[in-house]
Amino acid sequence: MKIKSFLSAFILMLSMFFIGCDKEDIAVKGEFHEALSSKYPAATNIRWEKDGKYYVADCYVSGIETEVKFDKNAQWIKSEFNLSYDMLPETIKTSLTQMGYNRINIDDIDLIYEPNKEEFYEIEIERIENDYTIYMNKEGTLLSSRP
Numbered sequence: 766m767k768i769k770s771f772l773s774a775f776i777l778m779l780s781m782f783f784i785g786c787d788k789e790d791i792a793v794k795g796e797f798h799e800a801l802s803s804k805y806p807a808a809t810n811i812r813w814e815k816d817g818k819y820y821v822a823d824c825y826v827s828g829i830e831t832e833v834k835f836d837k838n839a840q841w842i843k844s845e846f847n848l849s850y851d852m853l854p855e856t857i858k859t860s861l862t863q864m865g866y867n868r869i870n871i872d873d874i875d876l877i878y879e880p881n882k883e884e885f886y887e888i889e890i891e892r893i894e895n896d897y898t899i900y901m902n903k904e905g906t907l908l909s910s911r912p
Contacts (some may be wrong), residue, residue, distance in 0.1 A: 791815050796839040797822070804833065804841055845887075846876040857886060860905030864888060 793813045795816070800823050801808055808824040808831070819842060822833040826846070833843040851869040852857075861867070873889040885908060886901045900908040 781782075789814065791820075793820055794839070797835055800835055800841060801837040804844070805831070808833075839878065842879060844878040846877055846878075848874040848886075850874065853886070854903055854905070856903065856905035857901055860901060860907070861888070864899075864907075872896070 768822075791813050798815065801811065801824070802835050804825070805826045808822070808826050811822055812826040813820060813822055816834070819834045819836065820839075822831075824831055825831065830847040832843075832845045832847075834844075836842055853861075853874065858865055861871070863879055870890050870892065871888060872891040873879055873887075875887045876884060877883050877887055883902060884888070886903070888901065890897055890899060895912060897910055897912045899910040
């Protein structure tokens with residue numbers, strides 16, 4: 766009986782591991798390495814994945830967990846820096862406080878750069894009734910929100 770319970774638990778844990786691994790590391794052509802190195806020469810711990818039509822470098826830039834997306838021609842599409850609350854500019858912290866949010870409500874923060882656009886922050890808010898995402902510029906102005 767104990768062996769059957771142990772095996773059931775082991776199989777459940779193993780299946781959870783594989784469910785969490787929805788993206789696989791891939792090898793990419795040299796131009797992708799060159800494009801990443803040109804954009805972020807100090808990137809470390811680089812792993813490449815395919816996400817739909819994009820090639821994504823999961824890496825660290827200046828110690829910050831970062832995703833850098835490229836199209837099929839190794840052209841830069843987007844960079845997402847995963848930030849902690851403490852890394853936010855004071856303008857954003859002030860705006861969040863004025864909106865009634867504190868660090869306990871915040872689940873995830875990304876600083877996003879895209880070609881020909883102003884940088885912005887994507888902040889996931891966790892609430893009892895529903896979670897949603899807000900977008901702010903570096904001055905702390907709310908750009909938009911979505912459930």
